[in-house]
Amino acid sequence: MILYDFPLSEQVRVFLRLTTLFRHVFHFLQRDDPLDHHAALLSLFEIVDATARADVKSDLLQGLERQRGILSSLRRNPDVDAGTLDKTLRDLDEAIESLHASKGKFAEYLRNHEGLMAIKQRANLPGGVCDFDMPTYHYWLSLPVEVRRSHFSAWVAPLLSTQTALELHIRLMLESGKSFHLEARNGLYQQNKVGADARLLRVGVEEKFQCVPEISANKYQLNIRFLEMDETTRTGVVSTLVPFELVFCSF
Numbered sequence: 001m002i003l004y005d006f007p008l009s010e011q012v013r014v015f016l017r018l019t020t021l022f023r024h025v026f027h028f029l030q031r032d033d034p035l036d037h038h039a040a041l042l043s044l045f046e047i048v049d050a051t052a053r054a055d056v057k058s059d060l061l062q063g064l065e066r067q068r069g070i071l072s073s074l075r076r077n078p079d080v081d082a083g084t085l086d087k088t089l090r091d092l093d094e095a096i097e098s099l100h101a102s103k104g105k106f107a108e109y110l111r112n113h114e115g116l117m118a119i120k121q122r123a124n125l126p127g128g129v130c131d132f133d134m135p136t137y138h139y140w141l142s143l144p145v146e147v148r149r150s151h152f153s154a155w156v157a158p159l160l161s162t163q164t165a166l167e168l169h170i171r172l173m174l175e176s177g178k179s180f181h182l183e184a185r186n187g188l189y190q191q192n193k194v195g196a197d198a199r200l201l202r203v204g205v206e207e208k209f210q211c212v213p214e215i216s217a218n219k220y221q222l223n224i225r226f227l228e229m230d231e232t233t234r235t236g237v238v239s240t241l242v243p244f245e246l247v248f249c250s251f
Contacts, residue, residue: 001245006201006215008194011063012173014054016200019170021047022163029152034141037148038129044155045120048107056106056162061099063169067251068092088172095168098161106162110155173200176251187211187226187238194222197250204245211238 007013021043028040071089074080110116119137122128131138140148177200182189194201196219203213203224211226212234226242227234 001204001206004203004205004213004215006203006217008198008200008217008219011054011059012199014050014056015060015063015166015170017050018047018056018163019166021050022159022166025156029149029156032145034148037145037152038141040152041116041119042123044110045116045123047159048110048120051106054106057099057102060162060165060169061096064092064096064099064165067169067172068096070251091168095161095165099165102158102161107159109158113155116155173249173251174202174247177202177247177249179245179247182244182246184224184226184238184242184244187228187240187242189222189224189226189244191222192220194219195248195250198248199251200249202245202247202249204247205242209238209242211242213244 005016007016024043025040025047028036028043031037068089071085071092074085075082115136119129119134122134122137128134129137140151194217198219201215201217201222203215205211205213205226209226211228214225214227216223224244226238226244228236228238
């Protein structure tokens with residue numbers, strides 16, 4: 001099953017983008033080739049751009065503290081596993097404490113790093129980081145892999161508390177979601193009420209149906225069109241019935 005997430009607020013949209021970009025960074029960073037470390041650095045620059053106008057730490061703290069408050073209220077519920085609840089609350093406490101301990105705005109030190117921002121500026125141009133344009137960057141990519149990874153780890157280290165908190169926040173949001181097995185007739189599904197508290201929707205479609213959900217949603221209405229795919233091109237709305245899974249995440 002292929003899963004598609006749809007954020008219902010700009011805050012959650014930023015969180016999902018950051019989560020994806022962090023995964024890109026660490027995927028390429030664990031490899032040894034200079035081109036992989038170049039790709040990791042480009043993803044790091046995307047993190048800088050994606051958070052230019054967002055107060056990530058404040059928004060994330062607000063979300064984590066809200067989740068902690070809701071879970072704390074379940075301590076006396078006999079239907080809740082006490083061990084799992086206590087562990088989750090400890091994870092939330094650690095994430096919140098770590099965020100409070102981090103200094104400055106998210107990624108602020110990267111924006112003030114003269115060398116990295118020089119690379120970032122050139123990287124925005126097609127072919128802008130060729131060795132004849134940026135010999136200093138070419139030199140860095142030519143360093144032993146252990147040295148490059150050590151430098152990169154130092155650049156990423158101040159972001160790790162936010163990355164860990166993001167993963168926890170999104171995971172709890174998805175795990176608490178209410179799941180429904182539904183059908184879209186002639187590739188169309190409509191629902192008149194989403195709910196004011198909904199923060200994220202997840203749509204799951206079996207790969208064999210070869211279609212992609214196009215989602216439009218607010219707290220009053222949800223519309224999903226399942227579009228047929230030809231490689232990477234949408235060819236129109238599916239004309240048959242499409243079973244799918246829909247998850248509402250409000251936590």
